[in-house]
Amino acid sequence: NAGVTQTPKFQVLKTGQSMTLQCAQDMNHEYMSWYRQDPGMGLRLIHYSVGAGITDQGEVPNGYNVSRSTTEDFPLRLLSAAPSQTSVYFCASSYPRGELFFGEGSRLTVL
Amino acid sequence: AQRVTQPEKLLSVFKGAPVELKCNYSYSGSPELFWYVQYSRQRLQLLLRHISRESIKGFTADLNKGETSFHLKKPFAQEEDSAMYYCALKNTGFQKLVFGTGTRLLVSP
Numbered sequence: 373n374a375g376v377t378q379t380p381k382f383q384v385l386k387t388g389q390s391m392t393l394q395c396a397q398d399m400n401h402e403y404m405s406w407y408r409q410d411p412g413m414g415l416r417l418i419h420y421s422v423g424a425g426i427t428d429q430g431e432v433p434n435g436y437n438v439s440r441s442t443t444e445d446f447p448l449r450l451l452s453a454a455p456s457q458t459s460v461y462f463c464a465s466s467y468p469r470g471e472l473f474f475g476e477g478s479r480l481t482v483l
Numbered sequence: 484a485q486r487v488t489q490p491e492k493l494l495s496v497f498k499g500a501p502v503e504l505k506c507n508y509s510y511s512g513s514p515e516l517f518w519y520v521q522y523s524r525q526r527l528q529l530l531l532r533h534i535s536r537e538s539i540k541g542f543t544a545d546l547n548k549g550e551t552s553f554h555l556k557k558p559f560a561q562e563e564d565s566a567m568y569y570c571a572l573k574n575t576g577f578q579k580l581v582f583g584t585g586t587r588l589l590v591s592p
Contacts, residue, residue, distance in 0.1 A: 403578040412492065414569060414584035415527075422578065430579070462527065472519075472580055474527040 378475035385453040393448040395463030404446040408459040487583035504555040506570030516553040521567040
């Protein structure tokens with residue numbers, strides 16, 4: 373099993389550009405989530421999904437969209453990138469009540 | 484609201500010294516508490532959870548509901564323990580995990 377796979381690992385954007393961070397898991401986990409990690413602020417939940425077709429907002433959802441058309445994939449879309457979205461993004465998945473498994477992270481820089 | 488507080492950004496100790504990473508939480512329901520660790524250039528991974536009451540890599544953590552704390556302890560620190568440690572909380576029966584701001588542990592030889 374590959375676990376949780378995130379692409380790309382690094383990305384540089386200009387302000388106003390859009391992009392999608394991809395996340396895929398091969399563990400048949402129902403729950404998937406996106407976090408951003410910023411110095412001094414820890415990990416903050418952006419969006420999460422408890423199953424295909426179901427998504428909900430986390431703590432810092434503004435500027436981000438998600439969809440969950442399949443159990444395996446949970447892409448995170450930045451509609452119009454801003455410098456404040458410069459961060460490291462982590463995707464995670466789990467079974468209900470199970471341990472959260474994380475991807476390796478995607479480092480995004482918005483100029 | 485759920486909140487996890489880790490008051491120390493950095494904890495620096497010498498090898499062989501005891502370690503205590505502090506974690507306090509606020510939540511009115513029935514929380515589950517976790518410690519996650521991120522070693523250099525590795526992905527975040529679960530270290531331990533309070534319901535398991537186990538010791539992993541010599542670390543233990545006891546949930547103190549009276550003090551709303553879940554401090555992580557190890558009697559003798561090793562250099563390989565150097566990492567970023569996050570305390571996290573979730574409501575029992577739900578998967579949404581709330582993290583603290585993290586404490587970087589640096590163990591010097």
